[in-house]
Amino acid sequence: MSVTVRVPAKVNVQLAVGAARPDGFHDLANVFLAVGLYDEVTVTAADGLRVTCAGPDAGQVPLDRTNLAARAALVLAERYGRDADVHIHIAKDIPVAGGMAGGSADGAGALLACDALWGTGASREELLDICAELGSDVPFSLVGGAALGTGRGERLTELEVGGTFHWVFAMASRGLSTPAVFREFDRLGEGREIPEPVASRELLDALAKGDVDALAAAVPDSNDLQPAALSLFPELADTLAAGRAAGALATLVSGSGPTTAFLARDAEAADVIAGSLRASGTCRTVRRAAGPAPGATVL
Ligand code: C5P
Numbered sequence: 001m002s003v004t005v006r007v008p009a010k011v012n013v014q015l016a017v018g019a020a021r022p023d024g025f026h027d028l029a030n031v032f033l034a035v036g037l038y039d040e041v042t043v044t045a046a047d048g049l050r051v052t053c054a055g056p057d058a059g060q061v062p063l064d065r066t067n068l069a070a071r072a073a074l075v076l077a078e079r080y081g082r083d084a085d086v087h088i089h090i091a092k093d094i095p096v097a098g099g100m101a102g103g104s105a106d107g108a109g110a111l112l113a114c115d116a117l118w119g120t121g122a123s124r125e126e127l128l129d130i131c132a133e134l135g136s137d138v139p140f141s142l143v144g145g146a147a148l149g150t151g152r153g154e155r156l157t158e159l160e161v162g163g164t165f166h167w168v169f170a171m172a173s174r175g176l177s178t179p180a181v182f183r184e185f186d187r188l189g190e191g192r193e194i195p196e197p198v199a200s201r202e203l204l205d206a207l208a209k210g211d212v213d214a215l216a217a218a219v220p221d222s223n224d225l226q227p228a229a230l231s232l233f234p235e236l237a238d239t240l241a242a243g244r245a246a247g248a249l250a251t252l253v254s255g256s257g258p259t260t261a262f263l264a265r266d267a268e269a270a271d272v273i274a275g276s277l278r279a280s281g282t283c284r285t286v287r288r289a290a291g292p293a294p295g296a297t298v299l
Contacts, residue, residue: 004042005113007105007141008034008293009094011167012255013207013215016197017224020186021152025136029197030149031159031204031222032140035167035291039094039102040299041069041109043117046087049073055092056285060175068107068134073114075130080120088113095285097175099229099255101137108141108296116298128156137255144295146207148199161292163210165263166270168248170239170283172258176229181256184228197224216249216263229257236260239282246276 010032018027039055051070053061065071069088077084088110094102108131115122122130131138136153146159203222206214230236230253239260240251247269248262260283264270270288277286 001117002042002044003113003116004040004299005109005296006038006040006299007109007296008144009037009100009102009105009289010034010137010140011100011169011261011291012223013219014200014203014222015225015255016199017185018197019189019194025152026182026185027151027197028149028153029199030153031146031199031207032149033146033161033165033207033291034140034144034293034295035289036293037094037100037169037287037289039105039109040091041106041113042089042091043073043110043113044087044089045117046085049084050087051090052087053090053092057096058092060096061090061092068103068138069110071134072107072111072130075133076111076114076118076120076122079130080118082118086114086117095171095259097177098171098259099176099253099257100169100259101141101255104135104137105141107131107134107138112142112296112298142296145292148204159204160208161210162208163212164290165212165215166265166267166290167288168243168262168264168270168273168277169254169287169289170243170260170262170277171285171287172233172236172239172260173284174258176233176256176258178256181225181228181232184232185225188228188231212249212263212265219250219252219263223252225256226253229253233258235282239277239280242277242280242282243273246273248273
């Protein structure tokens with residue numbers, strides 16, 4: 001028997017970052033929007049734990065126990081006193097190391113899939129609790145839609161979204177490590193007072209109304225990690241400029257990057273922006289996706 005779970009990517013429409021905490025993490029006000037780019041995680045009973053991956057970026061995915069999908073299976077198995085004898089196959093469409101929560105999606109997907117395969121019957125709260133243990137962005141991959149993440153991003157409040165937003169994503173020629181981007185944020189902020197992270201009222205209202213112009217007005221400078229990502233990867237400025245020139249209403253680095261995100265007025269405008277970005281030669285691949293998208297779903 002096999003179970004397949006489909007899990008969305010995310011873009012952070014706002015990422016307000018506070019000062020480093022004693023545990024090294026940063027308090028966040030993280031406005032997540034799930035978008036319709038998906039990984040599919042299939043679990044099948046096996047003799048031991050094994051992870052395989054297919055897709056354009058599959059070569060960059062670790063197949064050992066550092067993979068969040070493997071860790072999810074191990075944590076769930078341990079909690080329920082069983083062996084994690086399962087083959088996890090990831091059909092990967094979310095860019096790897098791109099700031100779109102691809103690894104987190106696989107963790108949430110494997111957790112939900114193993115829960116169904118093993119009939120553990122874990123409650124939603126318990127699954128969310130395990131997700132938070134796996135990583136700051138993993139609970140959102142389970143929940144999907146749109147949510148405000150506080151704490152280190154794992155404490156979620158679901159948000160209303162009054163419409164569909166069309167995005168174009170440009171994948172960069174190499175990845176960026178999330179810890180390295182946070183370290184660069186700390187370095188750039190040295191000697192400065194870092195304010196408490198708060199969600200922007202304008203941005204939350206724009207999402208609630210489904211108002212693309214209001215969202216476009218609220219997005220610039222909404223990602224506190226953007227200067228750090230640009231500092232480590234200066235060529236991203238060229239991609240942002242190319243998207244702006246192609247008519248994007250707003251441009252931003254997605255999360256810790258290096259994927260860049262472009263807000264389009266509608267699906268047609270997204271097509272035009274995607275075409276221009278492809279032709280610009282400033283990125284590796286270009287994808288279109290709309291949000292909000294549903295969270296992890298058993299197929
Ligand atoms: O929680 P997760 O494992 O996804 O975090 C990866 C890394 O990103 C952490 O080790 C930390 O360096 C950084 N991080 C952070 N503050 C957060 C979330 C992540 O500093 N709120």
